[in-house]
Amino acid sequence: MSNRYAAYTRLKLDYPAERILRITFDRPETYNSVDAETHTQLTHIWRDIDNDPDINAVIVTGAGKAFSAGGDFELIKSLLDNPSARVATWKEAKDLVYNVINCNKPIISAINGVAVGAGLVVGILADVSICGKSARIVDGHTRLGVAAGDVACIIWPLLCGLAKAKYYLLTCKPLSGEEAERIGLVSLCVEDAELQNIALETAQDLATGAQSAIRWTKYALNNWLRVNGPLFDTSTALEILGFAGNEAREGLASHLEKRKPAFAKDCPI
Numbered sequence: 001m002s003n004r005y006a007a008y009t010r011l012k013l014d015y016p017a018e019r020i021l022r023i024t025f026d027r028p029e030t031y032n033s034v035d036a037e038t039h040t041q042l043t044h045i046w047r048d049i050d051n052d053p054d055i056n057a058v059i060v061t062g063a064g065k066a067f068s069a070g071g072d073f074e075l076i077k078s079l080l081d082n083p084s085a086r087v088a089t090w091k092e093a094k095d096l097v098y099n100v101i102n103c104n105k106p107i108i109s110a111i112n113g114v115a116v117g118a119g120l121v122v123g124i125l126a127d128v129s130i131c132g133k134s135a136r137i138v139d140g141h142t143r144l145g146v147a148a149g150d151v152a153c154i155i156w157p158l159l160c161g162l163a164k165a166k167y168y169l170l171t172c173k174p175l176s177g178e179e180a181e182r183i184g185l186v187s188l189c190v191e192d193a194e195l196q197n198i199a200l201e202t203a204q205d206l207a208t209g210a211q212s213a214i215r216w217t218k219y220a221l222n223n224w225l226r227v228n229g230p231l232f233d234t235s236t237a238l239e240i241l242g243f244a245g246n247e248a249r250e251g252l253a254s255h256l257e258k259r260k261p262a263f264a265k266d267c268p269i
Contacts, residue, residue, distance in 0.1 A: 004048050010038040011045065012063065016200055019056040019207045021049065025119055028064030033072035034118040036085075042118065043092045046099035056207035058103075059199050060122050061110035070117020070140065076252050079243040090240040093118075097151050097232060100125050101222050104215045106206045110199035111135045111177070111186065121151045124159065124185060127218055128206075130199050132192035135177035137185065141239060143172040145251030145263065149239025154225055154232035160184045 005013050012026035023045070025032035034042065049055055062068055078085040100107065100122060109126035114136045123129060123137075131137070139156070141148040148169040156165035160183040168175065181189035190198050206214055225232075242248050247263055254261035 004052055005045070008041045008045055010035070010041050016059070017204055017207070019054060020059065020200070020203045021052075021055045021057075022059040022061065024060075025062040025066075025068045028062075028066070030072060031066035031069035031114055032062045032064070032119065033069045034075065035072045036075050036078065036089075039071070039075065039089070039092055039096075039118055042122070043096040043099060046096075046103040049105055050099075050103045052105075055105055056211060057203040058105055058107045059110060059203050060107060060126060061196065061199065062112055062115075062119065064113075066113040067109075067111045067115040067123055067135070068117065068119020069114055070119060073252065073256060076144070076243075076248075079240070080249055080252065083244075086240050086243055090236060093150060093236050093240075094233065096121060097125065097154070097236075098229075101225050104219070106203075106214060106218055108199050108203050108206070110195050111137070112192070112195055114138070116140055117150065125151050125155055128188075128202055129186040130188045130190060130195060130202065131177040131180060131186050132195040133177045133189060134192050135180065135189070137175045137177075137180050138172060139169050140172050142170060143251060143261070144255070145245070145247030145249070145261065146240075146242030147235060147238040149236040151232070153235035154228050156185070158224060158228070 012024040014022050016022050027033060049058055079089055106128065107126040108128045109123045109130065111123045111129065111131035113134060115123045116138050117140065120137065120139065139148055139152050141152065152169050156169060164183050175185065177189040180186045250261050250263055
């Protein structure tokens with residue numbers, strides 16, 4: 001492993017084929033939940049990948065039965081209790097999305113099992129998103145008591161249309177891999193046993209193709225996302241603002257206590 005990536009101790013990195021870097025969320029005992037340090041590393045690694053002359057494509061996947069269960073409870077608790085943590089996480093959340101968008105190498109996600117939160121950001125923001133049939137994709141923001149931030153408002157309407165985006169982002173209903181492909185949220189849905197091989201084959205096709213043509217095409221297409229940056233900035237700011245309120249506290253408590261949340265019925269907005 002190149003010294004370029006020595007600092008990324010919370011992510012498992014390997015080279016499954018020539019000029020291909022694979023990033024694996026590797027906390028299977030917690031369904032690959034993302035703690036504060038993992039979130040920081042996941043934010044910054046894309047800049048190093050962008051500058052790495054030895055890499056032509058990237059695969060992102062999860063160890064075990066899940067892609068990523070999203071932010072862990074300790075990270076969420078810090079957002080509730082610590083204003084400085086909220087501001088730092090707000091900046092990281094913005095940088096994570098823009099760093100993925102601006103990374104010049106094509107990114108392929110192999111979504112296995114549950115995909116939520118920060119992991120889902122990379123999962124559906126990838127240039128080619130491939131999920132297994134057992135994938136379970138959930139944007140759980142409103143269930144937690146905060147606005148649908150991260151990458152939701154910038155990418156879901158573009159991929160699957162505003163009507164479907166509103167339905168899934170407001171209700172937090174889960175999508176199967178097959179349904180995610182049907183509505184256009186992901187590029188492909190394949191048999192679980194074939195997921196990693198197809199992701200690798202796709203990465204090899206891109207890694208051995210015309211590099212300037214592929215990278216320039218990605219750059220041009222991602223202008224769809226760049227022009228919608230104000231939508232993303234607003235949604236992420238409102239998400240972070242929500243962590244200062246009572247709804248997020250009740251949302252976290254209900255998760256910890258494994259019960260349905262009891263949100264207040266009235267609202268000043």
